[in-house]
Ligand SMILES: C=CC1=C(C)c2cc3[nH]c(cc4nc(cc5[nH]c(cc1n2)c(C)c5CCC(=O)O)C(CCC(=O)O)=C4C)c(C)c3C=C
């Protein structure tokens with residue numbers, strides 16, 4: 001095969017290694033890669049130590065469950081919801097095969113470059129070439145309209161719809177703003193490097209042209225020292241009561257769908273999304289007491305009222321009745337939260353900072369877990385004085401994908 005026709009899959013770190021080995025410096029140009037490889041006798045050569053390999057900070061795309069659910073939260077998020085533009089099942093299969101191939105390569109820290117024809121755009125957009133895998137994960141989900149849209153079973157899969165997949169019903173205080181509602185297919189991309197995360201979502205969008213279009217997209221971030229619970233934009237530790245990322249028993253009880261669901265969904269999870277605007281200026285003018293009463297926890301330590309430490313057991317009788325923790329915990333349900341803060345510039349209506357929380361939660365049964373909790377919070381939560389729910393969506397995320405398979409295969413093939 002001529003070099004110009006080759007699809008080169010080198011880990012981003014391989015490129016750095018190669019450039020060091022050949023003394024070429026860090027910035028290896030596209031045309032220089034082949035030269036660098038040749039100078040080492042090719043990647044397969046015994047002389048070369050730069051075998052294609054997985055980055056140290058790579059998280060496999062393949063596995064029993066999809067990555068990006070119980071994966072300890074990365075620093076950056078992009079979540080994108082797509083509308084499928086075609087009723088042709090074959091076109092959807094080809095898109096999902098392409099996305100699978102890309103996701104597997106990108107999560108291993110590879111760039112999938114096809115250079116050589118100056119008259120065509122490069123296949124990859126290029127901004128992640130010299131970056132590491134940065135714990136990149138890509139989690140795919142299907143919305144209710146993927147199974148049935150306007151009464152039409154366009155892909156012949158309506159009978160395979162998972163039991164609890166439905167649009168989140170309207171909540172009393174909702175102020176949902178199109179296009180930030182629903183979608184046919186969703187991809188949650190997370191990484192410790194924002195450019196790596198953006199590169200992934202951008203290339204998924206680029207490769208979907210003609211088959212799917214972006215309905216909405218949200219970026220987000222969290223920050224915190226290793227082992228410490230990150231703080232949200234109200235300055236409170238957020239995520240304390242989540243089951244530990246190593247607690248597999250709790251994950252089975254809370255997160256992973258099982259019997260009673262179609263086979264493709266067993267080991268998957270329901271992803272609930274709420275875009276929640278937070279009125280930072282109002283919050284910043286409220287007293288510390290009012291802020292702590294809102295959550296039922298101390299701002300500094302994160303300890304529940306009546307206790308000293310963040311992870312001390314919550315005693316509901318010691319919490320203000322309408323506090324967020326009292327209502328959420330009092331619902332008697334558990335969910336697995338994976339939320340990210342966002343800032344979207346200025347809200348032109350108010351002149352305030354447009355910021356909030358991209359709330360994402362995973363659960364095995366949203367009808368029993370998420371929806372009743374959301375309804376109770378929507379009616380009674382003191383936090384509602386400072387927030388507004390402006391986006392909403394629910395997706396069914398299939399179980400993990402096996403090597404050689406592709407996203408949605410069991411759903412789309414008989
Ligand atoms: C429907 C579920 C929930 C929504 C929506 C939600 C929004 C939301 N939460 C915070 C900040 C905090 N939440 C905290 C705890 C907490 N929140 C939920 C659920 C929803 N939150 C649950 C189930 C829990 C845990 C309750 C428990 O069992 O103790 C906390 C306290 C610390 C913690 O446990 O994480 C904070 C802080 C914001 C800012 C927000 C919307 C903008």
Ligand SMILES: [Fe+2]
Pocket residue numbers: 324328
């Ligand atoms: Fe919460």
